[in-house]
Amino acid sequence: xxxxxxxxxxxxxxxxxxxxxxxxxxxxxxxxxxxxxxxxxxxxxxxxxxxxxxxxxxxxxxxxxxxxxxxxxxxxxxxxxxxxxxxxxxxxxxxxxxxxxxxxxxxxxxxxxxxxxxxxxxxxxxxxxxxxxxxxxxxxxxxxxxxxxxxxxxxxxxxxxxxxxxxxxxxxxxxxxxxxxxxxxxxxxxxxxxxxxxxxxxxxxxxxxxxxxxxxxxxxxxxxxxxxxxxxxxxxxxxxxxxxxxxxxxxxxxxxxxxxxxxxxxxxxxxxxxxxxxxxxxxxxxxxxxxxxxxxxxxxxxxxxxxxxxxxxxxxxxxxxxxxxxxxxxxxxxxxxxxxxxxxxxxxxxxxxxxxxxxxxxxxxxxxxxxxxxxxxxxxxxxxxxxxxxxxxxxxxxxxxxxxxxxxxx
Amino acid sequence: xxxxxxxxxxxxxxxxxxxxxxxxxxxxxxxxxxxxxxxxxxxxxxxxxxxxxxxxxxxxxxxxxxxxxxxxxxxxxxxxxxxxxxxxxxxxxxxxxxxxxxxxxxxxxxxxxxxxxxxxxxxxxxxxxxxxxxxxxxxxxxxxxxxxxxxxxxxxxxxxxxxxxxxxxxxxxxxxxxxxxxxxxxxxxxxxxxxxxxxxxxxxxxxxxxxxxxxxxxxxxxxxxxxxxxxxxxxxxxxxxxxxxxxxxxxxxxxxxxxxxxxxxxxxxxxxxxxxxxxxx
Amino acid sequence: xxxxxxxxxxxxxxxxxxxxxxxxxxxxxxxxxxxxxxxxxxxxxxxxxxxxxxxxxxxxxxxxxxxxxxxxxxxxxxxxxxxxxxxxxxxxxxxxxxxxxxxxxxxxxxxxxxxxxxxxxxxxxxxxxxxxxxxxxxxxxxxxxxxxxxxxxxxxxxxxxxxxxxxxxxxxxxxxxxxxxxxxxxxxxxxxxxxxxxxxxxxxxxxxxxxxxxxxxxxxxxxxxxxxxxxxxxxxxxxxxxxxxxxxxxxxxxxxxxxxxxxxxxxxxxxxxxxxxxxxxxxxxxxxxxxxxxxxxx
Numbered sequence: 005x006x007x008x009x010x011x012x013x014x015x016x017x018x019x020x021x022x023x024x025x026x027x028x029x030x031x032x033x034x035x036x037x038x039x040x041x042x043x044x045x046x047x048x049x050x051x052x053x054x055x056x057x058x059x060x061x062x063x064x065x066x067x068x069x070x071x072x073x074x075x076x077x078x079x080x081x082x083x084x085x086x087x088x089x090x091x092x093x094x095x096x097x098x099x100x101x102x103x104x105x106x107x108x109x110x111x112x113x114x115x116x117x118x119x120x121x122x123x124x125x126x127x128x129x130x131x132x133x134x135x136x137x138x139x140x141x142x143x144x145x146x147x148x149x150x151x152x153x154x155x156x157x158x159x160x161x162x163x164x165x166x167x168x169x170x171x172x173x174x175x176x177x178x179x180x181x182x183x184x185x186x187x188x189x190x191x192x193x194x195x196x197x198x199x200x201x202x203x204x205x206x207x208x209x210x211x212x213x214x215x216x217x218x219x220x221x222x223x224x225x226x227x228x229x230x231x232x233x234x235x236x237x238x239x240x241x242x243x244x245x246x247x248x249x250x251x252x253x254x255x256x257x258x259x260x261x262x263x264x265x266x267x268x269x270x271x272x273x274x275x276x277x278x279x280x281x282x283x284x285x286x287x288x289x290x291x292x293x294x295x296x297x298x299x300x301x302x303x304x305x306x307x308x309x310x311x312x313x314x315x316x317x318x319x320x321x322x323x324x325x326x327x328x329x330x331x332x333x334x335x336x337x338x339x340x341x342x343x344x345x346x347x348x349x350x351x352x353x354x355x356x357x358x359x360x361x362x363x364x365x366x367x368x369x370x371x372x373x374x375x376x377x378x379x380x381x382x383x384x385x386x387x388x389x390x391x392x393x394x395x396x397x398x399x400x401x402x403x404x405x406x407x408x409x410x411x412x413x414x
Numbered sequence: 415x416x417x418x419x420x421x422x423x424x425x426x427x428x429x430x431x432x433x434x435x436x437x438x439x440x441x442x443x444x445x446x447x448x449x450x451x452x453x454x455x456x457x458x459x460x461x462x463x464x465x466x467x468x469x470x471x472x473x474x475x476x477x478x479x480x481x482x483x484x485x486x487x488x489x490x491x492x493x494x495x496x497x498x499x500x501x502x503x504x505x506x507x508x509x510x511x512x513x514x515x516x517x518x519x520x521x522x523x524x525x526x527x528x529x530x531x532x533x534x535x536x537x538x539x540x541x542x543x544x545x546x547x548x549x550x551x552x553x554x555x556x557x558x559x560x561x562x563x564x565x566x567x568x569x570x571x572x573x574x575x576x577x578x579x580x581x582x583x584x585x586x587x588x589x590x591x592x593x594x595x596x597x598x599x600x601x602x603x604x605x606x607x608x609x610x611x612x613x614x615x616x617x618x619x620x621x622x623x624x625x626x627x628x629x630x631x632x633x634x635x636x637x638x639x640x641x642x643x644x645x646x647x648x649x650x651x652x653x654x655x656x657x658x659x660x661x662x663x664x665x666x667x668x669x670x671x672x673x674x675x676x677x678x679x680x681x682x683x684x685x686x687x688x689x690x691x692x693x694x695x
Numbered sequence: 696x697x698x699x700x701x702x703x704x705x706x707x708x709x710x711x712x713x714x715x716x717x718x719x720x721x722x723x724x725x726x727x728x729x730x731x732x733x734x735x736x737x738x739x740x741x742x743x744x745x746x747x748x749x750x751x752x753x754x755x756x757x758x759x760x761x762x763x764x765x766x767x768x769x770x771x772x773x774x775x776x777x778x779x780x781x782x783x784x785x786x787x788x789x790x791x792x793x794x795x796x797x798x799x800x801x802x803x804x805x806x807x808x809x810x811x812x813x814x815x816x817x818x819x820x821x822x823x824x825x826x827x828x829x830x831x832x833x834x835x836x837x838x839x840x841x842x843x844x845x846x847x848x849x850x851x852x853x854x855x856x857x858x859x860x861x862x863x864x865x866x867x868x869x870x871x872x873x874x875x876x877x878x879x880x881x882x883x884x885x886x887x888x889x890x891x892x893x894x895x896x897x898x899x900x901x902x903x904x905x906x907x908x909x910x911x912x913x914x915x916x917x918x919x920x921x922x923x924x925x926x927x928x929x930x931x932x933x934x935x936x937x938x939x940x941x942x943x944x945x946x947x948x949x950x951x952x953x954x955x956x957x958x959x960x961x962x963x964x965x966x967x968x969x970x971x972x973x974x975x976x977x978x979x980x981x982x983x984x985x986x987x988x989x990x991x992x993x
Binding site for chain 2: 789808865967982
Binding site: 071072075079096097098101188189190245247377378379381382383386389390391392393394405 | 953
């Protein structure tokens, strides 16, 4: 019996190494902006090279639109071949229900444990010792992007940190520039808050609140400072009437806004617009206050099917995504950091290098997505969005509601 | 012109502006280049007319890796539309006929529940219907989607048909029964030929509703079968650098073209049909 | 005799009963079944996937303590009341105007009706564009010399729901007008003649004679308008996405967001159960009037 199993396994391995079968795999994702689409094309190219076919099932409009579709397809018993999902707690239940393909065998064979850096990313894909997803990139939300054109217009030097930036705001206003570009979607305001939480409140406060769900920390005086800074940001963003994050980024690119607090994926947009880091724009990780980034990111999951051919193709796709050259090509386009420490990124621009340096020094935090349930994250989003758009809500009021959410977090 | 007429036409004219303004904005925006959109206001006529946005919206706008614009979804939408419209109307008309002329015990109860169903938010039904379709083996199949459209079209359509058939003189029905015609005989020989107006209304409502549907089309099918509205959503919601309002508007008009044409052609029949059916309760 | 009656009862109208099977199935399996399924799961701790872990009324307690839910309800109330009143008012007025034997009736009717052919997604998008303060109406008026003119409903917390209403009426009143027009056409000419002979002023004829005669039309119209109001979702998503902040949230969007963004099915189901309850409260009296009243005639 054991022999047969090994035999079967080795033939399967053989089939997979020679890609004897060509299989169509449908891939769902919500990467539809310019930089994102260019990046995802690299994955498709790598997968198609093996003779298989990547059938693209992009759904625009962020995870909120795509997620019911993805989950329906999985519970409906006719799943796609692979799907993007933020790893960590979002997919937990699907894995527990046995709906996701176990990738442990290729993970062990290819030694993912040794190449994935930081290893936390792989841990977020692991449940009960088994690997269920492929982390594909590292995204850190804690950046501010500053427009050189806007500062030239205002006649002030480009600031080097958050307090300089706040001080420069009146000059920007005089020059007719909106100091802070901010899209209306609620996750963007939440991202800005979390960024301020690291920059103004510090690492300890960040982990105490988000990882340990410490309600006392959320109600502390340090946290009040964060809310105060957030209230300042609210004023700075007056007049930025845009919806999407990349529309806000576009305001920075065109010099209509002084800066934007946004994750490193904004980089892809600067790249598409042919802007050069350090010359046309400046990026400050941790808002220039705290050289630290959180390591969130995207991952791909592979729903389980009975078809051995599809399973083999899914594994081929998984291993192609983690390949060195694909990681480099994908992440350069996406503006994110690769998930493996052993690749050559000499082609990276200034901003990515800053990120890589911080990563190498180990100054990393877990991302909100990894530690909070979707429910808690959603409630925080609503609160932040409400606060940011309604000047009648006081800092004290918002903070006490924040404490409530953290207290009830699961 | 009398004072009364001036008031009537004046009012109609002013109200017309409110209704036409958005269409005007859509059309002229779709004919402008991006630089002009950035400079001018939305109501200004284009200085230089370009059809580029239309071409792009139809054949080259990108979603993820697929850069073939709306054209991809057009045939799918037709393939979804035709059977869904036919089957939903057929079932609802027979239904309305049974309710109106062959009243049986419990009919009112079921009908009330059906009307109640018109008020249930679709979102709530998504998962249970996924499970039902899975058990029937229809999930992601065209047939499953047709079934979903039939179900959600049923309340309003049944209401229309029931009201219409109730308004047909009962003597006709009784005479046919005396002649020995049965349920189906009366339906096909007497009711169907008399109910063209209400069928027109039903067709118009269903064509509009099904053509414009996004949620069911995207959840109960696969990418190969995605309707045009999915591409529209993708084009409108994926911003590549700058929001290309002109392409968005062109895509919007292109997607709305089928129901719009249906309305322009059959607007007169629509009112006549409603007058014949929906009105009498 | 008594024994024979049973099968006769059951098989009477057999064809009609067979024909009604799709309706019965839809009513029982989909509408009743799914509602029951939803109500049941609103008492559970369902997260991403439905479970049967019972938590009693927890989801409801949480629901009613959410600021966002309260705002959603308030918005739906405002939107609902205004939408109902204005749809009926505008729809009836336009229909009455078109019924004056005017020229170009077809043209006007088409103009009023065409928005109904467009989806809410499109409607929201276009009105977002027209109401955008940087490009739209506000800019035009300012360019005409009124520098301080402000009209930015979509960016103002206080009035954003009226901006949505504006777009909703644009899309929906055409259909209402058609229904009303059809109703007016169904009124016997003789009634007008009689009213004129008696010297009753026109507005009085409408109010006291014509409108009461149009009761069935009003009922159909009310069902259509009300169903649209309860389900309003796409329009808000396309036009404001609930913003600025959470100022234009509506209950259907709360349901959707909790089910899929927050991955808390239980909470979403609790919210939709509340919506169902509200609908029942409105519908039961209607059903009673409609069918309870009918039986007396037969």
